[in-house]
Amino acid sequence: MGPPGAGKGTQAKRLVEKFGMDHLSSGDIFRAERASGSKLGQELAEYMDAGKLVPDELVVRIMAKAVAESDAAGGLMLDGFPRTVPQARALDEQLESADVGLDAVVLITASPDAIVERITGRRSCGKCGKAYHVKFMPPAKDGVCDSCGAKLLQRKDDTQPVVRQRLESYAAQTKPVIEYYRNRKKLKMIEIDGDKSPDNVTRDLIGALKGLCARV
Numbered sequence: 001m002g003p004p005g006a007g008k009g010t011q012a013k014r015l016v017e018k019f020g021m022d023h024l025s026s027g028d029i030f031r032a033e034r035a036s037g038s039k040l041g042q043e044l045a046e047y048m049d050a051g052k053l054v055p056d057e058l059v060v061r062i063m064a065k066a067v068a069e070s071d072a073a074g075g076l077m078l079d080g081f082p083r084t085v086p087q088a089r090a091l092d093e094q095l096e097s098a099d100v101g102l103d104a105v106v107l108i109t110a111s112p113d114a115i116v117e118r119i120t121g122r123r124s125c126g127k128c129g130k131a132y133h134v135k136f137m138p139p140a141k142d143g144v145c146d147s148c149g150a151k152l153l154q155r156k157d158d159t160q161p162v163v164r165q166r167l168e169s170y171a172a173q174t175k176p177v178i179e180y181y182r183n184r185k186k187l188k189m190i191e192i193d194g195d196k197s198p199d200n201v202t203r204d205l206i207g208a209l210k211g212l213c214a215r216v
């Protein structure tokens with residue numbers, strides 16, 4: 001969990017690569033659906049481009065299917081989901097009926113100034129999805145992915161006005177989820193300072209997760 005631009009996607013990708021877990025990013029799943037040109041994708045795009053949360057009923061339907069179909073044998077990293085209390089409840093029900101539980105909830109924090117600079121400078125590969133930042137994590141060749149050579153793109157919702165709306169949605173609808181998990185006695189809530197460099201955030205995350213997750 002964490003506000004837009006905190007580094008959830010960057011860190012999730014590093015951890016799943018290192019520890020061989022499956023990674024489910026709700027944002028990536030929704031972007032893939034919109035790229036397919038489907039009617040559902042068009043519906044998702046309306047909310048995403050406005051910086052608003054996609055309605056719970058749609059999110060739960062899409063994410064429940066993704067969780068059920070994931071290869072969670074080596075562990076599952078959920079990134080960007082759940083983002084409202086009803087989504088968290090729906091996930092609890094699904095996990096309970098599959099007789100599995102959450103090991104930990106990670107909250108990555110970041111200051112508002114860092115968030116705006118990170119989001120407006122973010123670029124990602126249109127083909128393999130690798131994330132970059134024009135200043136903090138630039139590719140070797142301007143505008144070109146180091147991994148697959150495809151063109152780097154800027155997300156439609158990575159503009160200042162949309163970021164403001166995304167931050168409002170986070171404060172109103174996602175912050176209550178932090179309390180929801182904090183109140184769960186048996187669940188470890190880990191808070192990580194996302195204002196540090198990407199490598200230091202990764203180091204802190206691995207340190208905090210050691211012993212909590214089977215793979216780490």
Ligand code: AP5
Nearest residue numbers: 004005006007008009010026027048054080118122133198
């Ligand atoms: P989503 O794609 O999840 O966007 P988000 O939560 O706004 O998060 P971001 O992807 O912007 O940020 P991040 O924390 O992953 O940061 P990143 O690692 O990329 O969701 C998009 C939209 O989909 C939502 O607005 C909503 O409409 C919809 N949606 C998704 N899930 C939903 C749900 N569950 N319910 C309802 N609606 C939903 O890093 C950002 C940049 O900073 C990158 O350029 C990176 O290179 C750089 N960077 C990262 N870490 C550092 C660091 N430590 N120092 C310097 N730079 C850094």
